[in-house]
Amino acid sequence: MARLRNRLGGGDPPRQRPIAETLKETAVGDRCVSFAPILARTRSVHRPVAPVAYDCVKLIFVRHGSAILISEFGEKPVKVGDVIALAANTLCGSEPEDSITVTTLYLDRDYIIDQVFWQHAALLTDRWDAQEFVDELYSEPAQILSLGEDRAGMLLPWLDELVGLSLDGPSPEKFYRMQALLFAVLDVITPYVKTTAVRRSPTQRKSIRPGMPRHRRFAPLRAEVRRAVALLRDAPAERWTLDRLADAVHLSPAQLSRVFVDAYGKTPLAYLTLLRAEEMARLLRETEATVEQAAREVGWSSRNHAARLFRQCVGVSPGRYRKLSREPRRAVA
Numbered sequence: 034m035a036r037l038r039n040r041l042g043g044g045d046p047p048r049q050r051p052i053a054e055t056l057k058e059t060a061v062g063d064r065c066v067s068f069a070p071i072l073a074r075t076r077s078v079h080r081p082v083a084p085v086a087y088d089c090v091k092l093i094f095v096r097h098g099s100a101i102l103i104s105e106f107g108e109k110p111v112k113v114g115d116v117i118a119l120a121a122n123t124l125c126g127s128e129p130e131d132s133i134t135v136t137t138l139y140l141d142r143d144y145i146i147d148q149v150f151w152q153h154a155a156l157l158t159d160r161w162d163a164q165e166f167v168d169e170l171y172s173e174p175a176q177i178l179s180l181g182e183d184r185a186g187m188l189l190p191w192l193d194e195l196v197g198l199s200l201d202g203p204s205p206e207k208f209y210r211m212q213a214l215l216f217a218v219l220d221v222i223t224p225y226v227k228t229t230a231v232r233r234s235p236t237q238r239k240s241i242r243p244g245m246p247r248h249r250r251f252a253p254l255r256a257e258v259r260r261a262v263a264l265l266r267d268a269p270a271e272r273w274t275l276d277r278l279a280d281a282v283h284l285s286p287a288q289l290s291r292v293f294v295d296a297y298g299k300t301p302l303a304y305l306t307l308l309r310a311e312e313m314a315r316l317l318r319e320t321e322a323t324v325e326q327a328a329r330e331v332g333w334s335s336r337n338h339a340a341r342l343f344r345q346c347v348g349v350s351p352g353r354y355r356k357l358s359r360e361p362r363r364a365v366a
Contacts, residue, residue: 069203070144071211073195075136081358084126084314084347086307090140092222093117094185094192098133102126103348103357104175114182116222120174122298124310124346128357136192138215170228178225191217257282258296261289265301269308270332275301309333310346317355324351 075096084103099112104125111117111127119125121142127133150163157163180188191214198207198214260282265273278301279289293301309331316327328339328351343351 069199070141071195071199071215072139073136073192073199074139075134075192075196077132077134078127078129079132081128082126083318084124085311086122086124088121088142090121090142090145091117091119092138092140092218093119094136094138094188096134096136096189098129098131100127100129100133102177103128103354105345105348106175106177107348108357109177111177114180114185116178116180116185116225118176118178118222118226120171123174124307124348125175126347136189136196138192138195138218140215171226172229173227176227178222180222180225184221188218188221255292255296257284257289258292261293261301262297262304265305265308269305269312270330272332273302273305305332306342307346309339310343313339313343313351314347314354317351318358324355327351 077097078100093116095111095113095115095117097113099110102109102111102117102125104119104123117125146163146167149167150157153163153166157166195211195214195218198204198211261278264271264278264281275286275290279286282289284292290300293299293304297304299307312331313327313333316322316330317324320327322330324340325336328334328336331339333339333342340351343354347354349357
């Protein structure tokens with residue numbers, strides 16, 4: 034349920050993509066559209082979708098059917114009247130029960146932070162302050178909001194109009210109408226969003242956690258950061274250390290860590306953890322490799338260590354994930 038071919042990608046989603054690319058690929062008929070901070074799509078899903086992370090905030094409204102959702106909170110059912118709220122950089126997958134129809138809103142994280150800045154302008158000094166405030170206040174990365182069928186039903190005309198306005202790509206003339214519709218939707222669902230003042234649950238992450246790294250619309254300005262990302266993507270099973278990666282891109286470890294977090298919102302090693310978890314999930318779905326073999330193939334020498342990080346990223350243990358991926362009705366692959 035929770036996804037449409039976006040963050041859960043409609044079939045075999047790509048690895049990790051910046052929001053601009055994500056939004057392009059969600060265009061109807063795979064027709065590319067220009068970047069926009071707000072995008073809406075309605076689709077029906079009939080087959081499982083594997084956990085994958087994207088760089089945008091997603092609100093997924095269940096309109097018909099039901100599904101089993103897998104994310105950092107584990108496995109949970111979703112049905113008509115539920116809204117799935119996914120922070121940027123959050124892995125999530127689903128298995129529809131027969132089929133499910135959802136409307137998904139894709140929202141640029143910087144755009145959301147701007148709204149929070151003005152919402153709390155009396156408390157916040159600048160947008161950096163707003164970003165930290167958002168991370169603290171909305172620190173649960175994946176939530177299921179149970180609005181109920183009646184309350185969720187009142188949102189459908191607004192969602193349908195947002196979808197219609199999104200079909201032909203961004204239009205400056207329609208921006209304020211789209212923003213007004215979005216604000217009307219947020220006004221209804223925001224009271225249902227769980228907030229916390231202090232990070233305290235296992236899913237409340239910091240920059241060292243392996244949630245999907247923060248991509249920008251444009252590539253990082255530092256060539257060294259682009260090179261570091263390419264090295265990690267090309268060889269995730271390598272025994273990377275911060276020192277080795279920094280040496281490869283000719284920066285000090287402290288420098289690399291700082292510019293990498295600034296560009297992607299995550300440390301290089303947190304980024305690497307996510308790459309390995311995604312590849313391990315693929316091996317568990319598509320091969321007969323044991324959990325230990327899959328762990329070693331992606332670069333983890335300890336089975337227990339791999340299982341802990343995999344569960345932290347995907348929401349279930351490797352064994353449970355494989356079982357789900359091979360069940361005819363409940364697989365999450």
